Amino acid sequence: MTIQANAFAVYAIRFASRDASLRKEHFYRGDPCGDESLPIDYFVWVIVGRGTTVLVDAGFTREVAERRGNRTFLQPPAETMRQLGIATDSVKNIILTHLHYDHTGHLPDFPSAQVHLQRTELDYWTGPYARRGENPHLIExxxxxxxxxxxxxxxxxxxxxxxxxxxxxxxxxxxxxxxGLQVVAVATEGGTLVLASDATHFYANIDEDRPYSIVDHLPSMYDAFDWIKMTASVPEFIIPGHDPLVLERFPAVPGLEGVAVRLA
Ligand SMILES: [Zn+2]
Structure with a gap:
């Protein structure tokens, strides 16, 4: 991707977390240190610039957090956007990386935005396999x-x-x-940043070449790692979907510590 002037600013907004998760839950075929805890954060991402705002994913609501349990809900992403000075009606486009429940909940907060979703993702969740196994639990x-x-x-x-x-x-x-999981490449001042979403939940998944535990097609998970590494201008510009370390590796927005960091 060619980087142009007036590149975008990108924020990660943390809207919820779950402390009681274990390492073995987060790697395909488990983890040798399985019973150690590995907390998980929940994010949406906001891309701002050139007179427009693109929201990547829509999180889940407080009601869903309470019903599913074990999740600490912070505040709705739209509230954090207002605190960042981003008008929610400036969101003209929303990219849904996939349709799992933790990525789809706040769409009605942005009724005029155009939503972009892979056709194969919608086909899957409206087709016969959506009823099989654990799948019903993964969507709202x-x-x-x-x-x-x-x-x-x-x-x-x-x-x-x-x-x-x-x-x-x-x-x-x-x-x-x-x-139909899709990832997002963004032109920023420092180069191409990849919002990997659940192509790599944690840094450890991609860094250690160990896919996440929820698998639709394993070879595609490895191919995703390769594409992301090839596309991000620097390794630091690979942003995992659920890693609490994102909050440590990027500067907090003043006044929004623990809730919003600037990625680029
Ligand atoms: Zn997710």
């Missing part, structure tokens, strides 16, 4: 119904593979964790 039916409704309203664009959402913000389907 109400969120999926909202996506289908917005599709009818012309507010969802179904992507096949690669697409430019706005100049300097591109999506790429990697699959692996889910059928």
């Amino acid at each position: 039916p109400g969120d999926l119904a909202y996506v289908k409704e917005q599709l009818k309203n012309g507010k969802v664009t179904l992507v096949d593979g690669d697409a430019e959402i706005v100049p300097g913000v591109e999506v790429h389907r990697v699959g692996g964790h889910t059928q």
